[in-house]
Amino acid sequence: MPDVVVVGGGPAGASCALNLARRGVDVTIVERARFPRRKVCGEYLNAGAMAALDELGVGASVRERARRLTGVRLVTPKIDPVELRFPSPAFALARATLDDRLLDAALAAGAMLVHARVEDLLYEGRRVAGVAARGDDGASAKLRARFVVGADGSGSLVARKLDLVRASRGARRFALGGHYLGFDDLGGFVEMHVDRGTYFALNPLPGALTNVMVVVREKQLATWSQAVDEGVRGAAATLGGGRRSFDGAERVGARATIGPLEFGVRAVTQPGALLVGDAAGFLNPFTGQGVFLALRGGIDAAVAIDDVLTGRASEEVAFAGYAAQRTRDFERRRKLARVVDLLVDVPFLARRASARLRRFPELGEHLMNALSGGVASQRAPSPALLARLIV
Ligand SMILES: Cc1cc2nc3c(=O)[nH]c(=O)nc-3n(C[C@H](O)[C@H](O)[C@H](O)COP(=O)(O)OP(=O)(O)OC[C@H]3O[C@@H](n4cnc5c(N)ncnc54)[C@H](O)[C@@H]3O)c2cc1C
Structure with missing residues (x-):
């Protein structure tokens, strides 16, 4: 029986499994797709994602394959485009290549891979204790583990089975x-x-x-x-x-x-289980934070699980630490995504934001710094900064 089963081998699952395997933890990834697989994504990697890839030891090989990006050009009707430069290098790379590279690295570090679709969770009392999965050949199998990590993306089956999904409001x-x-x-x-x-x-x-x-x-x-x-x-x-x-x-x-792109959860942990990456909540993709949050979440979840397995912390303390970190990384970015939704919906506000970004270059610089993911979460866009875009 592995210590940990990770459901999903995308950036969140692969980074979690890679980090756990490097720590000597017995970890199995259950992934339904055969890699390299397509993933709908803008395929932009911000500086924070690159730093996480460096931490995982795959940054150099990703840079070799990727294209370096200069910045973002915002185009809204009736006003000249605005160009905002990335403060630290950002890159573009097809997700089929990136995800394959990450999964390979996790397997090379010692993680196991099972090709199967997870259909249900197993319990011991109220505690999650594994998964039930169906292989390509139609055979079903039970995989027991001390911890289950739900890294199965937006619409996560693990989150649904844990009854953690929050109903979304507004236009889909x-x-x-x-x-x-x-x-x-x-x-x-x-x-x-x-x-x-x-x-x-x-x-x-x-x-x-x-x-x-x-x-x-x-x-x-x-x-x-x-x-x-x-x-x-x-x-x-x-x-x-x-x-x-x-x-x-x-x-x-x-x-x-x-789609639909909207997906949120009420909590990211339950006894025996953690949610990471898009399974723990999805942001409007306009701001390009998803891969960064997935990689960081995978690493943070691995640290929390390892702390429990090595007796450095109780599950309650380690999981609460993981949840608090996720909130710090996610919440300000979620507010930014809300403002972006508003700008996308209301042409007058989009034009006003474009004009302000051109008039106040330091506003654009601050925004790009915060969005790059290369800074601590407390420096993510503050409500005051966001207000300056439109007021
Ligand atoms: C239109 C769009 C554009 C985007 N553009 C960007 C961008 O430019 N930059 C950026 O950083 N982010 C972007 N994102 C967000 C980014 O794609 C995600 O945040 C990122 O893929 C999350 O990684 P993940 O590992 O959590 O999930 P995923 O990458 O979705 O991986 C989940 C894995 O779980 C597997 N799986 C699912 N269910 C099961 C199951 N039941 N059993 C077994 N396996 C299962 C899937 O096959 C998949 O491989 C964009 C998203 C969208 C929708």
């Missing part, structure tokens, strides 16, 4: 995207085009590829019916005043759709 959003060839050189800038509840982002990947992500409300997606590619092109042509044309750009490979 979906993301569609893919890799494209044929866009003009973006000069190393991630381009964000925003208007009336919708936005699309272009991220220059290594080689000539561009990652294109469109985030739309559910009702708009429904009107596109089967003609989703045309819908994406149409949205792209109108957003940001049509400054970025899709003419000559062709999608390479499959289009991916994911």
